[in-house]
Amino acid sequence: MSNTSNLNAVELTVNGVPYPVAIETSRNLSGVLRDELGLTGTKEGCDDCECGACMVLLDGQPINSCSYLAVQAQGREITTVEGLAEGDDLHPLQRNILAAGGVQCGFCTPGMLMSATALLERNPDPSQDEIKIGLSGNLCRCTGYAKILDAVSNTAVELR
Amino acid sequence: MTLTIASSIDDIIAALAAGARPIAGGTDLVVGSRQGKGSLPDSLIAIDRVEALGVIDRGDAETRLGAGVTHARLMTEPTIVDHFTAIADAAALVGSPATRNVGTVGGNVMNGSPAMDTGSPLVVLGAQAELTNASGSRLVSLDELWVGPGTTSAAPDELCTALVIPNMGEGGGSAYVRLEYRRAMEIAIVGAAAAVTLDGDNVRSIRVALTAVAPTILEVTGLDDLVGKPLDDDALSAVAAAASEQASPISDLRASDRYRRHTIGVMARRAADAAARRASGEDISVPVNRALGVGATA
Ligand SMILES: Cc1cc2nc3c(=O)[nH]c(=O)nc-3n(C[C@H](O)[C@H](O)[C@H](O)COP(=O)(O)OP(=O)(O)OC[C@H]3O[C@@H](n4cnc5c(N)ncnc54)[C@H](O)[C@@H]3O)c2cc1C
Ligand code: FES
Ligand code: FES
Numbered sequence: 001m002s003n004t005s006n007l008n009a010v011e012l013t014v015n016g017v018p019y020p021v022a023i024e025t026s027r028n029l030s031g032v033l034r035d036e037l038g039l040t041g042t043k044e045g046c047d048d049c050e051c052g053a054c055m056v057l058l059d060g061q062p063i064n065s066c067s068y069l070a071v072q073a074q075g076r077e078i079t080t081v082e083g084l085a086e087g088d089d090l091h092p093l094q095r096n097i098l099a100a101g102g103v104q105c106g107f108c109t110p111g112m113l114m115s116a117t118a119l120l121e122r123n124p125d126p127s128q129d130e131i132k133i134g135l136s137g138n139l140c141r142c143t144g145y146a147k148i149l150d151a152v153s154n155t156a157v158e159l160r
Numbered sequence: 161m162t163l164t165i166a167s168s169i170d171d172i173i174a175a176l177a178a179g180a181r182p183i184a185g186g187t188d189l190v191v192g193s194r195q196g197k198g199s200l201p202d203s204l205i206a207i208d209r210v211e212a213l214g215v216i217d218r219g220d221a222e223t224r225l226g227a228g229v230t231h232a233r234l235m236t237e238p239t240i241v242d243h244f245t246a247i248a249d250a251a252a253l254v255g256s257p258a259t260r261n262v263g264t265v266g267g268n269v270m271n272g273s274p275a276m277d278t279g280s281p282l283v284v285l286g287a288q289a290e291l292t293n294a295s296g297s298r299l300v301s302l303d304e305l306w307v308g309p310g311t312t313s314a315a316p317d318e319l320c321t322a323l324v325i326p327n328m329g330e331g332g333g334s335a336y337v338r339l340e341y342r343r344a345m346e347i348a349i350v351g352a353a354a355a356v357t358l359d360g361d362n363v364r365s366i367r368v369a370l371t372a373v374a375p376t377i378l379e380v381t382g383l384d385d386l387v388g389k390p391l392d393d394d395a396l397s398a399v400a401a402a403a404s405e406q407a408s409p410i411s412d413l414r415a416s417d418r419y420r421r422h423t424i425g426v427m428a429r430r431a432a433d434a435a436a437r438r439a440s441g442e443d444i445s446v447p448v449n450r451a452l453g454v455g456a457t458a
Contacts, residue, residue: 006161025161026200028190049191050345052256061232061261067191068262071163072183072206115257136344137256 010074014039015083021070029065029073030054033080041081041110045139052138055111056080062118062137081110084117092158093117097151104142112138116152124160128153163204169212169292169321175205176317177294182207184228185262187255188271213266213321216240222327224290227266227320232257234265234278241446244325245438246281246334246353246431252447253277253336256344266320269305272312272376279306279377280353280369281336287325291318299324306376331364332357333438336447337431337454338371339423341414348372349415352403352427354435361390361440368399368432373407373424380406380428391436396429403428430454 007022014037021036030047033039033056045053047066054066057079084091090098093116103109112135119126119134126134131152140148164180166172172182181201183189185208193200207213213228218239225240225247234240234251241248247265254260254268254277268276269289279302288299291314305312314320328334338351351371357364365387368380380402386395409420434448445451 008162025163025204028194048194049187049259052258055258058262062258063262064258067194068186069163069183069190069204072165072186072208074165075209118257133344134257137258 008071010071012037012070012073012078013076014078014080016077023070025069025071027070029056029063029068029070029078031066032070033065033078039080039082043107043110045107050139051108052111052115053108055114055138057114057118060118060121062115064137079114079117081113084113091117093120093151093155096154096158097148100147100151100154102143102147102151108138108140108142112140112148116155119152120156120159124156126152126156161200161202161204163206165206166210169210169319172205172207172210172319173292173294173317175203176319179203179316180205181316182270182319184208184264184267185230185259187259187263188267188273207319208262208264218243218327220327223325225265225287225323225325227269227290227322228264229266231255231260231263231265231268231278235260235446243328244281244285244334245446246284246336246355246435247278249336249447249449250277250281250338250351250353253338253340253346253449259345265323269302269323270312270314270320272306272308272310274309274374274376275348275351275372276377277336277338277348277351277371280351280371281334282323282325283369283377283379284353284355284367285325285328285334286355286367287323289314289320290322290324291315292321293317293319297321302377303379308375328355329357331359331439333435333440335431335434335438335444337427337434337449337452339427340449347414350407350409350420350424350427352424352431354399354428354431356391356432356435356439358391358436358439363387363389363391363395363436366391366399366432368403368428370403370407370424370428373409373420375408378406378408391432396433399432400425400429427454
């Protein structure tokens with residue numbers, strides 16, 4: 001197990017909050033977010049860069065945090081699903097995915113929300129095809145996707 | 161194990177000389193280690209914040225493509241989309257937006273997989289790799305660089321600083337197509353790139369290279385007979401036949417060797433056709449796979 005001499009003292013900025021942590025170089029970002037910072041909104045599905053449950057934003061762009069070394073994220077802005085709502089007010093994407101019925105077990109939802117957030121930031125008026133490409137790194141085993149796509153289109157309309 | 165974040169090329173060169181391995185996006189290195197393909201190196205130097213590696217510089221005769229340019233940029237930068245379209249076609253197919261945001265052309269090339277999507281486009285466009293260490297830089301052809309699956313001839317202390325690509329003259333076009341079963345998070349079953357220049361209707365030059373059908377990216381030889389004539393149906397059939405014949409594909413759980421040998425011909429024909437159409441001025445959007453419905457459908 002961990003040998004203290006292998007620990008790096010680094011600061012990770014998550015949702016605007018700086019967190020000092022002491023971690024081994026080999027730790028993945030999703031594990032550090034969940035186990036060290038208690039930010040368990042980010043999920044680990046495959047742990048292998050396939051499913052997108054672990055999607056977070058790094059300087060506004062989606063990455064698979066299960067396969068990204070946490071120490072390589074120092075000095076960058078990390079955004080997780082916990083950073084979307086403002087207090088008790090859900091982010092429009094969160095509201096719309098609930099309203100559209102795009103959440104069943106909910107395991108893919110944080111990752112879907114992060115991919116969709118980055119997409120709408122980059123492209124406020126995406127076509128159906130562009131939404132599919134934007135979410136193409138996220139798997140959902142429950143919903144059949146249609147309602148998730150609806151939630152993203154509805155949000156785009158609402159935010160324009 | 162340690163990871164240092166480099167802020168200059170000099171930082172990287174010094175770290176490599178001291179035995180560190182570079183990590184750019186980590187989409188091969190970290191993912192491979194998690195899949196048990198190898199353990200992470202003891203000492204890593206993160207090269208993703210060195211701005212000099214992210215420069216795309218189009219000069220009079222050639223274009224320098226920084227090794228740190230991400231797939232997300234390759235598929236959208238006008239210099240690449242307009243002049244080296246096959247590279248943009250390939251980058252747009254890599255993984256998912258998350259893979260493309262951090263995965264780099266340098267990582268793709270230096271990882272040395274025979275399935276790397278930017279490989280055959282770079283070959284047909286005549287790219288060379290610029291390798292740099294403490295004693296300076298040298299240019300090597302990609303043919304010399306890739307020596308086998310996952311192996312390059314670069315020394316451990318050499319950083320790939322750029323891909324140097326001759327500018328195509330007027331009347332040039334290129335394209336990359338790949339056979340895939342899914343539209344995202346897929347690895348080429350087979351893929352083909354072509355670069356064609358035309359004099360009016362006739363072929364002035366044609367190069368075709370193949371992905372995932374040999375231990376390294378394979379350039380098709382013997383296409384000289386096609387020069388000076390239109391790239392008509394017979395000529396495209398000759399491209400397809402040469403590709404199928406020269407391929408030496410393997411069977412694995414994704415496809416049999418026979419299937420790969422057949423489909424590589426189909427992909428080579430489509431790539432050559434799309435490259436020639438682009439060369440004659442037709443606007444085929446990036447990636448060709450989507451524009452022409454070549455790969456998996458929605
Ligand atoms: C989900 C997923 C999907 C993928 N889909 C595709 C796909 O469709 N097509 C495809 O081709 N690839 C695909 N890949 C593989 C990978 O994303 C690409 O090869 C990518 O370009 C690697 O770049 P990187 O910057 O992440 O490399 P890294 O993982 O950082 O590095 C890869 C290797 O190259 C070395 N290296 C990196 N940069 C340099 C340099 N400048 N000089 C010397 N050595 C260097 C590293 O030491 C390491 O050995 C996929 C990967 C994942 C995880
Ligand atoms: S947990 Fe990261 S992609 Fe599945
Ligand atoms: S809601 Fe269950 S995986 Fe998407």
